[in-house]
Amino acid sequence: MTSKKYILGVFEDEDVLLDAIEKTRAAGTKIYDVFSPYPIHGIDDVLGIQRSRLPIVAFFCGLCGTSFALWMQIYMLGFDWPMIIGGKPHIALPSFIPVTFELTVLFAAFGMVITFFIISGLRPTLKVPVMDVRSTDDKYVMAIELKEGTDISKLNDLLRSNGAIEVNEKEVVK
Amino acid sequence: MQHVSPIREPLVTGGKTYADITEDVCRQVEAKPNVRWMMALGVSLVFLGVFLYSVYRTLWFGIGEWGLNKTVGWAWDITNFVWWVGIGHAGTLISAILLLFRQKWRTSINRAAEAMTIFAVICAAMFPVLHMGRPWLAYWVLPLPNTFGSLWVNFNSPLLWDVFAISTYFSVSLVFWYIGLIPDFATIRDRATGPIARRAYALLSMNWTGSAKHWSRYETVSLILAGLATPLVLSVHTIVSMDFATSVIPGWHTTIFPPYFVAGAIFSGFAMVLTLMIITRKVFKLEDYITLEHVESMNKVITLTGSIVGVAYITEFFIAWYSGVEYEQYAFINRATGPYWWAYWSMMTCNVITPQLFWFRSIRRSLTATFIISIFVNIGMWFERFVIIVTSLHRDFLPSSWVMFSPTSIDVGVYVGTIGLFFTLFLLFAKFFPVVNMAEVKSILKSSSGVSHTHNPGASLHGTAPNNSHKHD
Numbered sequence: 001m002t003s004k005k006y007i008l009g010v011f012e013d014e015d016v017l018l019d020a021i022e023k024t025r026a027a028g029t030k031i032y033d034v035f036s037p038y039p040i041h042g043i044d045d046v047l048g049i050q051r052s053r054l055p056i057v058a059f060f061c062g063l064c065g066t067s068f069a070l071w072m073q074i075y076m077l078g079f080d081w082p083m084i085i086g087g088k089p090h091i092a093l094p095s096f097i098p099v100t101f102e103l104t105v106l107f108a109a110f111g112m113v114i115t116f117f118i119i120s121g122l123r124p125t126l127k128v129p130v131m132d133v134r135s136t137d138d139k140y141v142m143a144i145e146l147k148e149g150t151d152i153s154k155l156n157d158l159l160r161s162n163g164a165i166e167v168n169e170k171e172v173v174k
Numbered sequence: 175m176q177h178v179s180p181i182r183e184p185l186v187t188g189g190k191t192y193a194d195i196t197e198d199v200c201r202q203v204e205a206k207p208n209v210r211w212m213m214a215l216g217v218s219l220v221f222l223g224v225f226l227y228s229v230y231r232t233l234w235f236g237i238g239e240w241g242l243n244k245t246v247g248w249a250w251d252i253t254n255f256v257w258w259v260g261i262g263h264a265g266t267l268i269s270a271i272l273l274l275f276r277q278k279w280r281t282s283i284n285r286a287a288e289a290m291t292i293f294a295v296i297c298a299a300m301f302p303v304l305h306m307g308r309p310w311l312a313y314w315v316l317p318l319p320n321t322f323g324s325l326w327v328n329f330n331s332p333l334l335w336d337v338f339a340i341s342t343y344f345s346v347s348l349v350f351w352y353i354g355l356i357p358d359f360a361t362i363r364d365r366a367t368g369p370i371a372r373r374a375y376a377l378l379s380m381n382w383t384g385s386a387k388h389w390s391r392y393e394t395v396s397l398i399l400a401g402l403a404t405p406l407v408l409s410v411h412t413i414v415s416m417d418f419a420t421s422v423i424p425g426w427h428t429t430i431f432p433p434y435f436v437a438g439a440i441f442s443g444f445a446m447v448l449t450l451m452i453i454t455r456k457v458f459k460l461e462d463y464i465t466l467e468h469v470e471s472m473n474k475v476i477t478l479t480g481s482i483v484g485v486a487y488i489t490e491f492f493i494a495w496y497s498g499v500e501y502e503q504y505a506f507i508n509r510a511t512g513p514y515w516w517a518y519w520s521m522m523t524c525n526v527i528t529p530q531l532f533w534f535r536s537i538r539r540s541l542t543a544t545f546i547i548s549i550f551v552n553i554g555m556w557f558e559r560f561v562i563i564v565t566s567l568h569r570d571f572l573p574s575s576w577v578m579f580s581p582t583s584i585d586v587g588v589y590v591g592t593i594g595l596f597f598t599l600f601l602l603f604a605k606f607f608p609v610v611n612m613a614e615v616k617s618i619l620k621s622s623s624g625v626s627h628t629h630n631p632g633a634s635l636h637g638t639a640p641n642n643s644h645k646h647d
Contacts, residue, residue, distance in 0.1 A: 014620070033386060034385070036384055037192060037196075037357075037361065037384060037612075037613060037616055038389075038613040038614070038616040039389040039392065039393050039613075039617060040389070041617075043386050043390075044390050047386055049387055051394075052390060052394040054394050054395055055394065058398050072317065073329045076326040076329070077328075077329055077330075081325055081326055085328055085330045086330060088330060092330055095329065095330040098332075098335035098338065098339065098409070099329055099334070099338045101405075102338040102406075103338065103342070105342055105346060105402050105406050106342045106346065108398075109403075112395060112398060113353065113395060116391055116392075117380070119391075121381060122380040122388075124377040124380055125376060125377070125381050126376055126377065127376060128363065128376050128379065128381050128382070129383070131383070133364035133365075134364075135383075136364045136383075137192070137196045137361060137364065137365070138192030138196065138616075
């Protein structure tokens with residue numbers, strides 16, 4: 001059982017928040033995370049979030065789907081049990097296109113979404129540790145981790161001078 | 175921040191704030207079910223009962239309970255299948271294609287439209303599965319190793335392509351819809367007071383906290399899923415049309431089918447979205463989110479796709495004449511003047527003439543007119559599939575086997591029953607799930623609510639953020 005303390009700055013406007021993130025980072029304070037009710041455009045740049053590599057995952061999962069579908073159809077109809085259907089060759093590639101396309105999409109979509117769930121720790125749980133419940137409604141919450149010897153009043157001043165309407169403290173037990 | 179032209183109409187009216195959006199959408203999820211909803215659910219359940227009874231008759235006594243005969247081996251079942259799949263297409267079009275085109279008006283209607291997609295595909299799937307006669311053997315359509323001598327499924331058959339297309343379409347749409355629901359489930363979870371609601375929505379919300387890192391990945395995932403769903407939705411109705419187009423039946427064997435079916439699918443789907451949304455916005459008091467601007471935009475899509483369908487009908491006729499094939503020519507003359515002339519002209523009236531009324535702005539923006547026309551389009555598109563299927567089959571190459579098709583009460587029961595199934599699912603969705611995508615509507619609120627946002631206390635705060643918008647473009 002370890003517990004961590006966070007200082008939460010609550011904001012009411014996305015532009016004020018973006019400005020505050022920049023100023024806080026410029027002051028040398030490390031931001032733990034920012035919580036918002038919807039995706040804020042431009043927040044990735046000011047928080048320094050790297051562009052997600054999930055499209056690469058989707059591409060390779062799609063490639064697996066293509067290969068699997070082609071292998072399956074060529075093996076089944078071409079080698080395992082060849083049959084003449086409508087006078088076509090056993091390996092009639094043009095009529096394999098639809099199934100190949102569908103399985104490519106299926107593998108790419110599911111591969112990417114499952115990866116997204118795993119790397120983001122999204123899984124069904126009965127209790128979700130939310131920093132401030134208003135962050136899924138209409139407020140933006142900036143969380144800063146409190147380390148030993150951090151000056152709380154200085155952080156408080158920094159957040160308030162940058163437009164936070166409230167500054168709270170929260171202890172999270174892990 | 176993006177620039178929004180002042181001549182554009184706001185997409186959210188009534189000067190709503192972020193908290194208002196949460197409140198307005200969560201209201202019916204949290205409130206006790208109202209009387210009108212209970213009555214609607216009651217009626218839907220009656221029709222669901224009709225469905226169950228008809229399915230029982232079909233399975234117990236066999237396909238002979240339907241009005242099919244040796245000449246017309248496909249009739250209402252495949253008509254209803256294509257009709258339902260087509261309706262489903264509008265949901266994916268709104269959520270995926272309009273996302274790629276950055277059309278902001280999709281945000282308040284995409285949730286309900288995607289739900290419609292999923293429920294419509296469920297209804298569609300009932301028909302081929304029931305037509306198998308022995309649905310418990312439905313897994314035979316899959317390429318599974320088996321004990322019948324490792325005889326595999328036929329990958330050259332469009333009916334097998336359909337199996338892959340429809341099941342991929344259903345599962346990818348379901349995932350896309352669910353990904354969109356996660357942040358909204360988190361909102362409901364954080365407001366929930368009852369112990370069951372809190373736990374149920376916590377499970378559904380998948381540990382979502384709204385972290386900036388998660389939002390960043392979430393947006394990437396949504397964009398890629400939209401990019402995958404766009405060709406997928408086009409492929410699904412293309413493959414459905416190939417069920418007909420790859421055969422050699424006059425009236426079916428045409429290359430125009432894929433684009434013509436896709437346009438028809440979007441046409442009927444938007445009509446169904448309008449039918450549902452006009453009722454939903456009224457019952458759940460969402461007039462500020464689903465505005466006349468939204469209705470007008472959808473009506474423009476209906477006019478476009480309705481005109482494409484009209485051109486396709488005329489092109490088919492022209493090509494039948496120009497081909498010089500007498501069977502092809504007869505199939506089309508028979509459609510328009512034969513014993514099924516009434517079905518053909520119902521289709522022409524509903525699909526080609528009625529949507530042209532939307533060229534008038536006053537009709538485009540009239541809810542009553544839109545509602546009536548949307549019903550007409552739904553009826554017209556049902557007749558389109560009926561005309562294509564039954565008129566092409568009922569007079570085949572051998573005049574001695576020419577017959578008429580007449581549906582039995584079980585045919586009618588299965589069809590009407592799926593409408594009951596659809597509305598039961600939709601009403602349950604509308605009660606327990608957020609019908610408007612709160613997170614997406616919130617993300618467009620600032621740029622297109624028609625009001626400048628000064629809901630933060632003290633104008634001095636604005637002073638601390640000296641127009642930094644250009645930096646975060």
